[in-house]
Amino acid sequence: MGEFFHVPSDLQHSYLGLVGWHLEEALIPVLAGLLLALPLAQLCVRLRWLYPPVLWVTTVLYAIPSLAFFVVLINWTGQSEITVMIPLTLYSLVVLVPAIVDGVRSVPEETHAAATAMGFGPVRRYLQVELPIAVPAIFAGLRVATVSSISLVSVGALIGNQGALGNLLADSMFYHRPILAVSSVVTTAVLAMAVDALLVLCRRLLTPWTPPARERGRGAPVSVPAVAEEAR
Amino acid sequence: MSIFHFISDFFSQSAHWHGYDGIPQRLWEHIQYSMLAMAVATGVALPVGLVTGHTGRGGNALALLATAGRALPSFGLLVLLFVIIGLGLLPVMIPLVVLAIPPILVTTNEAVRSVDPAPVDAARGMGMRPLRILAQVELPVALPLILSGLRSAAIQIVSTATIAAYVSFGGLGRYIVDGLYQRDYEQVVGGATLVAGLALATLGAFWLAGRLAVSPGVRHR
Amino acid sequence: MIRFESVTKRYPDGTVAVDGLSLEIPDRSITVLVGPSGCGKTTSLRMVNRMIEPSGGRILLDGEDVQQQPVHTLRRSMGYVIQHAGLFPHRTVADNIATVPRLLGWDRRRARSRALELMERVGLDTALARRYPYQLSGGQQQRVGVARALAADPPVLLMDEPFSAVDPIVRKGLQEELLRIQQELGKTIVFVTHDIDEAIRLGDMIAVLRTGGRLAQYAPPDRLLSAPADAFVEDFLGADRGIRRLSFFTSGGLELSSAPVVGEDDAPPDLPTAPYLLVVDGDRRPLGWADPKRRAAGDRTLIPYGRSFPAERGSLREALDSAVLSPTGWAVAVDGDGRAVGVVSQEAVAAAIRAAHAGQGGAPEDAEPAGVR
Numbered sequence: 001m002g003e004f005f006h007v008p009s010d011l012q013h014s015y016l017g018l019v020g021w022h023l024e025e026a027l028i029p030v031l032a033g034l035l036l037a038l039p040l041a042q043l044c045v046r047l048r049w050l051y052p053p054v055l056w057v058t059t060v061l062y063a064i065p066s067l068a069f070f071v072v073l074i075n076w077t078g079q080s081e082i083t084v085m086i087p088l089t090l091y092s093l094v095v096l097v098p099a100i101v102d103g104v105r106s107v108p109e110e111t112h113a114a115a116t117a118m119g120f121g122p123v124r125r126y127l128q129v130e131l132p133i134a135v136p137a138i139f140a141g142l143r144v145a146t147v148s149s150i151s152l153v154s155v156g157a158l159i160g161n162q163g164a165l166g167n168l169l170a171d172s173m174f175y176h177r178p179i180l181a182v183s184s185v186v187t188t189a190v191l192a193m194a195v196d197a198l199l200v201l202c203r204r205l206l207t208p209w210t211p212p213a214r215e216r217g218r219g220a221p222v223s224v225p226a227v228a229e230e231a232r
Numbered sequence: 233m234s235i236f237h238f239i240s241d242f243f244s245q246s247a248h249w250h251g252y253d254g255i256p257q258r259l260w261e262h263i264q265y266s267m268l269a270m271a272v273a274t275g276v277a278l279p280v281g282l283v284t285g286h287t288g289r290g291g292n293a294l295a296l297l298a299t300a301g302r303a304l305p306s307f308g309l310l311v312l313l314f315v316i317i318g319l320g321l322l323p324v325m326i327p328l329v330v331l332a333i334p335p336i337l338v339t340t341n342e343a344v345r346s347v348d349p350a351p352v353d354a355a356r357g358m359g360m361r362p363l364r365i366l367a368q369v370e371l372p373v374a375l376p377l378i379l380s381g382l383r384s385a386a387i388q389i390v391s392t393a394t395i396a397a398y399v400s401f402g403g404l405g406r407y408i409v410d411g412l413y414q415r416d417y418e419q420v421v422g423g424a425t426l427v428a429g430l431a432l433a434t435l436g437a438f439w440l441a442g443r444l445a446v447s448p449g450v451r452h453r
Numbered sequence: 454m455i456r457f458e459s460v461t462k463r464y465p466d467g468t469v470a471v472d473g474l475s476l477e478i479p480d481r482s483i484t485v486l487v488g489p490s491g492c493g494k495t496t497s498l499r500m501v502n503r504m505i506e507p508s509g510g511r512i513l514l515d516g517e518d519v520q521q522q523p524v525h526t527l528r529r530s531m532g533y534v535i536q537h538a539g540l541f542p543h544r545t546v547a548d549n550i551a552t553v554p555r556l557l558g559w560d561r562r563r564a565r566s567r568a569l570e571l572m573e574r575v576g577l578d579t580a581l582a583r584r585y586p587y588q589l590s591g592g593q594q595q596r597v598g599v600a601r602a603l604a605a606d607p608p609v610l611l612m613d614e615p616f617s618a619v620d621p622i623v624r625k626g627l628q629e630e631l632l633r634i635q636q637e638l639g640k641t642i643v644f645v646t647h648d649i650d651e652a653i654r655l656g657d658m659i660a661v662l663r664t665g666g667r668l669a670q671y672a673p674p675d676r677l678l679s680a681p682a683d684a685f686v687e688d689f690l691g692a693d694r695g696i697r698r699l700s701f702f703t704s705g706g707l708e709l710s711s712a713p714v715v716g717e718d719d720a721p722p723d724l725p726t727a728p729y730l731l732v733v734d735g736d737r738r739p740l741g742w743a744d745p746k747r748r749a750a751g752d753r754t755l756i757p758y759g760r761s762f763p764a765e766r767g768s769l770r771e772a773l774d775s776a777v778l779s780p781t782g783w784a785v786a787v788d789g790d791g792r793a794v795g796v797v798s799q800e801a802v803a804a805a806i807r808a809a810h811a812g813q814g815g816a817p818e819d820a821e822p823a824g825v826r
Contacts, residue, residue: 059387059435060428060431060432060435062387062391063387063390063391063427063428063431063432063434063435064391064424064427064428064431065391065392065394065395065405065408065424065427065428066391067394067395067405067408067409068394068408068420068423068424068427068428069424071408071411071412071417071420071424072417072420072421072424074417075417143299144302147299147302147303148302150303150305151302151303151304151305151306151307151308152305152307154305154307154308155307155395157307158398158409158412159412165308166305166307166308169307169308169311169312170311172311172312172315173311173314173315173399176315177315178312178315178316181308181311181312181315181316182312184305184308184311184312185304185305185308185309185312188303188305188308189300189303189304189305190303192302192303192305193299193300193303196299196303348539348542350535350536350537350538350539351539351540351541351542352539353504353535353539354533354535354538354539354540354541354598354601355539355541355552356504356528357502357504357528357533357535357611358528358529358533358552358553358556358601359524359525359526359527359528359529359530359553359556360525360556361525369541372541372543373541373542373543446543447542447543447544447585448585449541449542449543449544449545449585449586449587450542450543
């Protein structure tokens with residue numbers, strides 16, 4: 001079992017060091033993506049004509065393989081963390097914009113009208129009514145973006161060992177030690193699931209009004225929303 | 233030099249169009265891997281999604297499975313399987329299939345589950361058997377959403393199949409990986425362009441499939 | 454005939470939806486199950502075609518237990534209409550209607566011509582045959598729903614709140630259409646609604662169910678109105694049941710007087726009994742009331758007559774309504790073409806109502822016990 005946590009010295013990191021680095025490389029882009037996606041999504045909600053072209057651009061962006069993205073970026077940003085994080089930010093953006101737009105659009109017409117009738121201004125209505133109601137959809141998008149971001153960081157190993165836990169994979173091939181690959185895959189998967197579970201918990205705390213997901217019955221609340229899935 | 237110079241240089245070299253390393257050959261390999269992975273993933277996930285959506289049971293187990301599937305890193309899985317099994321189709325196929333199953337499974341389940349219950353009730357009341365209801369009522373109505381799940385799975389497969397080159401496999405990823413090691417950016421950009429083009433073609437194919445297979449009565453929404 | 458024999462539906466969690474329901478549904482008539490929500494009316498209906506299986510008792514269709522029959526064959530032999538029509542969104546109107554015939558193995562052409570025939574029968578333009586459900590209004594969708602249920606010409610039609618999702622005007626049209634179709638086809642119709650007015654308008658027999666799934670009263674509408682079995686039924690029927698009951702007495706027996714009906718240019722006759730004259734045009738269509746003395750003095754102003762009622766096929770309720778609405782207190786009776794036949798006073802209508810009640814022997818005291826015809 002000691003093998004599992006032992007990191008070859010050429011990686012210049014401890015096991016926990018790799019984990020921290022991995023999270024940093026994966027989560028900063030998601031956060032950046034969210035910050036960019038919120039205003040962009042709001043713009044798409046306000047200007048309906050803007051949404052279809054934005055959707056097309058994001059779909060095309062998502063179609064570019066991460067490896068190609070990294071490699072092309074080396075020309076400008078070198079073999080650095082930034083090179084890994086820029087594409088991941090874009091991928092997050094791609095997942096989050098449709099999730100937020102659909103979430104805000106799912107606010108019932110009556111709720112919207114009631115808020116306006118009670119004298120909410122546009123900003124206040126957005127922050128206090130639309131955004132909270134859109135929270136489940138936004139979190140669904142966040143979950144997909146985060147998990148895929150954590151998974152994709154590993155590919156950074158190909159551009160000068162910028163893949164954090166992914167760097168173990170390169171070493172595994174180089175030294176032909178399967179345990180390193182096992183360590184990388186298992187750790188990454190556990191990290192992804194843990195962060196995912198944390199997000200689910202956050203959503204529950206943020207939206208105490210949503211009924212817990214039911215196991216049976218049609219039209220039950222969506223546990224893993226298709227909306228976010230569709231956007232990928 | 234701009235990216236567009238790289239792209240035009242890459243495609244104008246006649247050497248890139250011939251032989252085992254030529255664009256047609258690499259493109260064909262890429263399409264083959266993608267189609268095979270797509271077929272396997274669809275064969276597994278589509279029926280499961282349809283049945284669980286129809287019965288409305290197993291939603292939680294499904295969500296857990298999908299989360300686990302998404303959490304497995306494709307690149308890591310590829311290297312791990314390559315180190316264990318060695319060069320072969322299997323180490324490439326497994327990560328791609330694992331990647332494609334969650335979106336197909338989840339959207340199919342959700343699509344069937346969210347079909348308006350009234351037509352299904354009417355179909356039952358008219359004496360349709362469960363399998364016929366699934367095939368003739370639920371499936372056609374759920375088809376747009378199901379296709380969108382298949383589409384995102386296909387796009388992810390096409391895009392991710394590039395990493396097969398890392399474990400000495402063919403496909404369009406060869407240009408990217410080889411270009412990386414040879415510091416030949418022209419090749420890298422050319423390969424990336426090809427993959428993106430193939431992904432766009434996939435989008436187009438799904439759009440066309442939607443036009444042909446989805447009833448106008450459902451499509452209007 | 455459909456016969457419920459102490460049918461009970463109890464769910465595993467202990468809720469009782471239907472409790473010992475016994476009912477005989479006569480052939481070729483409309484039987485309405487009505488009651489507040491949670492009274493088990495829909496559950497009762499859905500047990501007939503085994504969408505829900507009873508947990509006790511049995512339902513006989515022409516003497517045979519429905520539980521003994523193959524479920525899909527049973528369902529195909531009964532038309533089924535539900536609240537939001539439940540049309541297949543991916544199929545055209547014609548294909549929707551042809552569903553059961555196709556299930557029964559009819560060839561495409563026969564099923565299609567049958568669909569077109571049924572569209573005409575339910576009052577739909579056959580030009581709509583190639584449309585999809587989303588292109589139809591709610592009322593049109595419901596008509597397609599009825600046509601689809603009738604497609605294979607089943608002897609039994611089960612209708613579960615079919616008209617509750619459309620607006621009142623469209624609903625009235627659909628109800629009239631259903632009565633017309635029923636007159637032509639003579640199906641055995643079981644109809645579920647929560648709207649007592651709809652029940653009274655459509656039902657030959659009405660079963661009032663109370664919360665908890667027990668039968669409160671089973672009677673023809675007229676009897677229901679005249680003799681509600683208990684306070685629950687009386688309350689459910691609402692306030693003006695006495696007036697509503699008048700719908701079931703024909704206006705044919707009213708003594709109409711045609712003497713006060715005069716043409717526009719006729720000289721006013723001298724009639725001490727009629728304080729007003731009804732002035733009609735050349736086609737004898739009513740124009741309005743006139744005061745005989747003023748008219749004799751050359752004043753040609755007319756008082757609006759309110760609303761007329763059909764002399765032969767109308768009800769005492771319509772006659773009374775017409776008399777009450779008329780500023781003169783006299784009701785105007787017209788024939789099928791809208792020509793004035795005669796006039797009748799409020800007092801004469803009231804006398805006819807008393808006579809009708811007496812002739813029926815329908816005083817509330819001798820009401821029969823609930824559940825017995």
